[in-house]
Amino acid sequence: MNSFTKRGRQCFAALLAAGLLWAFPSLAQGAEPGVSAECAVLISGETGTVLYEKNAYERHAMASTTKIMTALLALEESARAGDPVVDITEEMVAVEGSSMGLQAGNRLRLSELTAGMMLASGNDAANACALFLSGSQEGFGALMNERAGEIGMKDTHFVTPSGLDDEAHFSTAYDMALLTKTALENQDFEDIVKCFTRQVEFLDPAGTVSYTNHNKLLQLYEGCIGVKTGFTKKAGRCLVSAARREGATLIAVTLNAPDDWDDHTALLDYGFSMMQSVAFDGAQVTARVPLAGGSLDSVQVQGAAGEIRSLPAVDAERIERRVLLPKFLYAPVRAGDKVGQVQYFAGGKEIYSLPVVAAESVPAAEKKEPGFWQRLFHWDWA
Known part of the structure; x- marks a missing residue:
């Protein structure tokens, strides 16, 4: 189903001419804000604009906005592996900074570990995820960078x-927004970061x-659905947020x-x-598609x-x-x-889609009994 039918293209053109795709302002446009941040970006969560x-x-x-990537990798592995149980070791909790209070001997599922990490900003939990998934911080760093490349960071x-600070550990406001856009496409991730308590x-x-x-x-801004705070002396105060209103998602970094x-x-x-x-509506798209072997x-x-x-x-x-229809x-x-x-x-990116469905049922054509001459020439003389 990778080509338009002639009828489909004609229908598409007619719909555009009829103005069935429409838009109108929903809010009065405000003045561009001034911000205290050294680096900042705001993007559409749907289009990336x-x-x-x-x-x-x-x-x-x-800083700890890094944990967005750690959480994404952990939740992707959790989904693949059936949410495995993590056995917390001494090595996992031997890390400085903020903590979710893990102790060696604790056992919990990977998704629960990720939830604690994102709410409490636990460095112990992040370290535990890294060691569980890759066996070492170096190995996990390679996984993080590979996924970053896939996202376009x-x-x-x-x-x-x-x-935690490291000279070779860095990103940009724009890259972190791209990461968050991808992470929010994972429903398990959104379900965690939009919780004020869990x-x-x-x-x-x-x-x-x-x-x-x-x-x-999450409590101060209407429609906020996350995402992550962060602070170190080197990074300063870092924040990634997302909010959704009337079906539109915005991501700020x-x-x-x-x-x-x-x-x-x-x-x-x-x-x-x-x-x-914007009205997304495919109900006016109608066409007839050729049918093989049918009663019509x-x-x-x-x-x-x-x-x-x-x-x-x-x-x-x-x-x-x-409009994509089969031949x-x-x-x-x-x-x-x-x-x-x-x-x-x-902007060349798919932002919405609707199915095209059969509007009627058409059975297969009934098989006809072969005629005299067909039977004669197909007779088995052996």
């Missing part, structure tokens, strides 16, 4: 799983421990920001002031109904829609079968 930047591509220490190099279950000794998130924006809570409030307010409402020679198909989402105005104004289908086809897709792109 940069809405604000200040030294966003300048390399800088990022071009100005980042990880050394420590926790964010009970973490220990298997040994059996019980639960309650942790409170260091991210005050500040590095070395004395007034980070106010910075993020101003950045997110500015971003939401730039939103426009074609089948009626239709795009599914969509919804209204908010996007940055710059993205809303450049949306492209593509033909094989019978039988049942009403509701997915047969294609309506895709929406902004």
Whole structure:
């Protein structure tokens, strides 16, 4: 299903001409904010479009916001391996700085360890994740950098799983925003970082421990869904936040920001002031697709109904829609079968999609009994 049918292209053009893809301002656009941060960026969580930047591509220490990458790798492994149990060792807890209170002999699942790490900003938990997943900090650093390359973090190099200072450990505000955009696509990650308090279950000794998130924006800012605080003397106050309103997600990053809570409030307010409402609707997409072996020679198909989402105005104004349909289908086809897709792109990136489904059922053609001459020439004379 990688080509348009002629009918699909005609339908697509007609829909655009009819103005069924529309946008209107949802908020009055605000003035660009001033921030205290040395480095800052604000991006759309859907498209990655940069809405604000200040030294966003300048390399800088990022402190415990590093744990976003550690958590992402841990949760990806947890999903692959069935959430394995981690046995905490002396080596794992032999690390300075903030802690979730782990002790050698503790046992807990990898997802629970990750939750404690993100809420309590536990360096012990980050070290435990690294040693469990790779056997050494060096090995885990290699994993972090490999994943960073996949995400497109071009100005980042990880050394420590926790964010403790190291000359070779650095990132940029923009790269950290890209990392967070990817991490928030993992539902387990979002479920953890949006919690202000969470009970973490220990298997040994059996019980639960309650942790409170260091991210005050979860209570201070409407729609906040995370993400991570950080501080070292070298990095200063670092903060990555995300907020969602009317289906739109914004991600803000500040590095070395004395007034980070106010910075993020101003950045997110500015971003939401730039939103426009966009109608994603494939219901008007109709076509007939040729059908092989059916009681009819074609089948009626239709795009599914969509919804209204908010996007940055710059993205809303450049949306492209593509209708993907197969050249033909094989019978039988049942009403509701997915047969294609309506895709929406902004800046070359897919931001939304809807299925195209069969609008009717068409059974396979009935087999006819062979006639006299067909039987004669297919007679077995042996």
